[in-house]
Amino acid sequence: MKMVRKMLEQRFIEILRDKNIPEKLIKDVIDSGYILRNFHDPFSGFQWWSVSDKMYGNKQHYSLFNIDDFVKYIQGDNVFEKLPSFTEITVKNYKDIESVLSEPGRRRYINEGRLSFRGQVSQYTYKRKIPNPVRGDESGNEISIFPGLYRQKEDNYSFSIIQNEKRSILSFLQELEPNNPNIYSDSSYAHDIMLVEQHYATQTAGLDISFDIETAIFFATHKFLFNSDGNAYHSKVKKGEHNGVIYGFCFRDPPVKKTEFLIENFDFFKTYRPERVIRQSCALPLFSDYERNIAITDLDFIIYLDNDFDYEGKRESRYMFPNIKDDRFYGKLLELKDRYPHLLANVVEYEGSRD
Structure with missing residues (x-):
């Protein structure tokens, strides 16, 4: 499992480099717990990749983000809508x-x-x-x-x-x-x-x-x-x-x-x-x-x-x-x-x- 995560982390780093993200920002992203995850639809065979937050596992609304949208976010363009506040x-x-x-x-x-x-x-x-x-x-x-x-x-x-x-x-x-x-x-x-x-x-x-x-x-x-x-x-x-x-x-x-x-x-x-x-x-x-x-x-x-x-x-x-x-x-x-x-x-x- 650790080897798979390391491979996904390295692939994520390569994607960010291809999108001309500075090395320091890439380091901050990895250090903050973001990683790439792969999903597969067994019926259609379709595969896709998402950015996942290791704080929240596989919780969709908290943890699975479109790669291009996430890249915009770390560059300062927040394209994500905040989740509703907790009941307090x-x-x-x-x-x-x-x-x-x-x-x-x-x-x-x-x-x-x-x-x-x-x-x-x-x-x-x-x-x-x-x-x-x-x-x-x-x-x-x-x-x-x-x-x-x-x-x-x-x-x-x-x-x-x-x-x-x-x-x-x-x-x-x-x-x-x-x-x-x-x-x-x-x-x-x-x-x-x-x-x-x-x-x-x-x-x-x-x-x-x-x-x-x-x-x-x-x-x-x-x-x-x-x-x-x-x-x-x-x-x-x-x-x-x-x-x-x-x-x-x-x-x-x-x-x-x-x-x-x-x-x-x-x-x-x-x-x-x-x-x-x-x-x-x-x-x-x-x-x-x-x-x-x-x-x-x-x-x-x-x-x-x-x-x-x-x-x-x-x-x-x-x-x-x-x-x-x-x-x-x-x-x-x-x-x-x-x-x-x-x-x-x-x-x-x-x-x-x-x-």
Whole structure:
């Protein structure tokens, strides 16, 4: 697959050179994640080429552009019409959130188990040297809903930066699940392993979402911080200082349904159950390197919390991040971290977790 993409990238470069595009601009185009894609109609035999944006995979309205139109765009002649704005609502309390969720279409999604949520204390954006023609704003910013693996801190997002996924828990599977003799031979456990990696250790290519609105509200109203001892904790945002956001998704292709994605138990981790994952009503859809920000294409709405948002919430830190008595998997993981601090340095210890 990597070889094919490299060939398509090289062909795209040759096309741009044939159209007398300067080398620096060509470099910016490739660095920003644009590539050539080939399509074939099996009935007519017709083939055609389009420019694809590696942020959005194969989403037609976001990612497939006529080559000549794209060339005009990068030369400063914007021939593309912007996509409609997202459905955005500002809420002051839980009643306002209920009003959003009670809309008939969304109520149907909820009943079908198709509506999922993600809460953040603020909205994040990124910028590329060549923004997406139909989604970048006037300043070139695009909303970022990346899985942790694909996030960057640079001023300009770059696809030339290699994203290496590290799995610290893999080396300790025998101790984390001592009663499974097929621990290394059965790949059907891969998703379980990625789930605990994401929630206890290292960011992965999975995007944390929940089917529970209260979980999303918690993460939209609590900042993740560290105390003077280096232990993590969540601090509730004060009224008047809220800047949180809740994303509502209805993933369509492929669908992300509660019946298939909600984690209620683990096939692999039986001896020590990862309680944190269960309590947060989690799901973890995976996104490839070729569709890093594709989640925004399935946004049903964006809820912004008013600065004076007023709601205590039903979830507390000690419930969302249980201590080692309630979460035996976490207890075992911290025990291993005490023995192998360098190998498990990215396992976060929470304030009061050993109480």
